[in-house]
Amino acid sequence: MTQPPVIEVNGLMRSYGGGRTLLGREKPVIHAINDVSFQIAEGETLGLVGESGSGKSTTGRAVLHLERPDAGSVRFRGTELSTLGQQGLKPYRKHMQMIFQDPYSALNPRMKVGRFVGEPLVVHGVDSGSSLQDRVAELFKLVGLDPSFMSRYPHEFSGGQRQRINIARAIALQPGFIVADEPITALDVSIQAQIVNLFQDLQDQLGLAYLFIAHDLSMVRYLCQRVAVMLRGRIVEMAPTEQIFADPRHPYTRSLLAAIPVPDPDRVRPDRPPFDVAANVPPREAPLIEVSPDHFVLDHQVQ
Amino acid sequence: MTHFLKDLSRSRAGLFGFVLLVVIVALALLAPLLDLPDPTRGDLRARLAGPTWQGLFSPGAHPLGTDEVGRDILSRLIHGSRMTLMVASTAVVLGGIVGTVLGILAGYKGGFIDRLLMRLVDIQLAIPLMLLALLVVAALGPSIRNVVLVLALTSWIRYARIIRAQVLSLREREFVQSARAIGAxxxxxxxxxxxxxVLTPALVVGTLELARVIIMDAALSFLGLGVQPPTPSWGRMLADGRVYLSSAWWTVTFPGLAIVLTVLSVNLFGDWLRDYFDPKTRSAK
Structure with missing residues (x-):
């Protein structure tokens, strides 16, 4: 990589539970994410895939410090974020945004969408008054919405439109990096492609870098330059997209790849034993090893 | 404003409640301007006179009858509404503001503040409200200000509990996370x-509370701890008239009816107001 990465994550940890209950019983500690490390270059998309509960969303939130990581470092364009307080983080929030999974609960039902999209500009004192209105109208056009929708309430929009509104809000401050937490999962298949295209167009126009969280690999293939696969809080494999599709090394990655549906009714899907997560819990201490340039696999079951 | 009236005219119950409430409030506000007999001056020759339509517009007529010392019931009702409405609405608004703010604080901040406030609510819920009200009024002395304070004190916990529960679920919604993500x-x-x-649930609690507080105010007056005689109040009138219930029904029926109608109008109007403030139901026409 010639440019410095926009985001550099090292040894990120986040666990829940612990402590004792009222009766003195110990609560179990759950390691939601465990020693997660990756980098994302300017304008690059890293796909983060894995099953529910594998720690993908927690990783996304911990990177943005919406949830404080227990340990590890997150650097944004070289600045360490983990040591900053809420006030110290505010200037960086301008450059890092999040798009949420559920377009229904991501919009404030009592706020007109125009105001909602313009809110980041107001919070950071970037814009106000009529120039704010102009800017919001511009954002609406950018994401493919009619600016006359600005004075409507969220419930008047469809899922796809709502996700466009969320995207407009996320790009309002012209961030360099966006965490997209399963942004298309809740949408109709026909709408999914539109939104994925919108992500791509915006990346071309604005030079955005994405951490694109998904639980299946099919959309990731079209959108991401690199893919990281998570299992039980650890990254088990990370490689350039073609590489991971051509030569998956970890059994979990293979299982995910085999699960991608093929739109061909004549093709018989080969029988395969279901992947047994319980028997393949990645050990906490195992290191990632580089099996080929830029292709990392967790060293417990390299095949 | 035109939108408000247009929307209101579409709901029969809401319109009824609104009109009734406007009439009640207007009567209360205009009471000194109306040509009513002095509500505090008795006429012992006309004590416990029944309602009559005869000579309705002549001076000295008592269309709703008179009480045990010959005071005009209609006049006492209208003058009494001033005190009742002022005390009840002030108490509900005061309790509503305090309860909503504390409920949001407890729900959103969580932790120590939440535990402190909710234990306070628990403690207060363990004491019968009427007993609490009696204690406070007895300690501070019966004055209008103290009655308002006591009623607000019994009211805030209901808002706080319900608002807190709402906030707990709102806090986890993605738009709140999103607001944190932009650095709000x-x-x-x-x-x-x-x-x-949370305004919708607060409003619903508010209309229920207004009804409850009017009745509680009446109860305090009934026990002699609210508004002091000779100032008329609905609760006082109920208290004084109950002795004559079997012989002079009008002494309690009309104040009781006034309370019922006021509470009803507030509930009907509040119901409509809740829908009006919800953008979802407002545009679904």
């Missing part, structure tokens, strides 16, 4: 993102 301050999140979303 806690105050901004609480007042711009949370508050508008």
């Amino acid at each position: 301050s806690t105050a901004r999140i609480m007042f711009l993102h949370i508050l508008p979303n």
Whole structure:
């Protein structure tokens, strides 16, 4: 990589539970994410895939410090974020945004969408008054919405439109990096492609870098330059997209790849034993090893 | 404003409640301007006179009858509504503001503040409200200000509990997370993102509370701890008239009816207002 990465994550940890209950019983500690490390270059998309509960969303939130990581470092364009307080983080929030999974609960039902999209500009004192209105109208056009929708309430929009509104809000401050937490999962298949295209167009126009969280690999293939696969809080494999599709090394990655549906009714899907997560819990201490340039696999079951 | 009236005219119950409430409030406000007999001056020759339509417009007529010392019931009702409405609405608004703010604070901040406030609510719920009210009024002395304070004191916990529960679920919604992601301050999140979303339940609690507080105010007056005689109040009238219930029904029926109608109008109007403030039902015409 010639440019410095926009985001550099090292040894990120986040666990829940612990402590004792009222009766003195110990609560179990759950390691939601465990020693997660990756980098994302300017304008690059890293796909983060894995099953529910594998720690993908927690990783996304911990990177943005919406949830404080227990340990590890997150650097944004070289600045360490983990040591900053809420006030110290505010200037960086301008450059890092999040798009949420559920377009229904991501919009404030009592706020007109125009105001909602313009809110980041107001919070950071970037814009106000009529120039704010102009800017919001511009954002609406950018994401493919009619600016006359600005004075409507969220419930008047469809899922796809709502996700466009969320995207407009996320790009309002012209961030360099966006965490997209399963942004298309809740949408109709026909709408999914539109939104994925919108992500791509915006990346071309604005030079955005994405951490694109998904639980299946099919959309990731079209959108991401690199893919990281998570299992039980650890990254088990990370490689350039073609590489991971051509030569998956970890059994979990293979299982995910085999699960991608093929739109061909004549093709018989080969029988395969279901992947047994319980028997393949990645050990906490195992290191990632580089099996080929830029292709990392967790060293417990390299095949 | 035109939108408000247009929308209101579409709901029969809401319109009825609104009109009734306007009439009641207007009567209360205009009471000194109306040509009514002095509500505090008795006429012992005309004590416990029944309602009559005869000579309705002649001076000295008592269309709703008179009480045990010959005071005009209609006049006492209208003058009494001033005190009842002022005391009840002030108490409900005061309790509503305090309860909503504390409920949001407890729900959003959580931790120590939440535990402190909710234990306070628990403690207060363990004491019968009427006993609490009696204790406070007895300690501070019966004055209008103290009655308002006591009623607000019994009211805030209901708001706080319900608002807190709402906030607990709102807090986890993605738009609140999104507000944190853009770097919005806690105050901004609480007042711009949370508050508008709890106004509906607050309003519903408010209309129920107004009804409850009117009755509680009447009860305090009934026990002699509310508004002091000779100032007329509905609760007082009920208390004084109950002795004559079997012989002079009008002494309690009309004040009772006044309370019922006021509470009814508030509930009907409040119901409609709740829908009006919800953008979802407002545009679904």
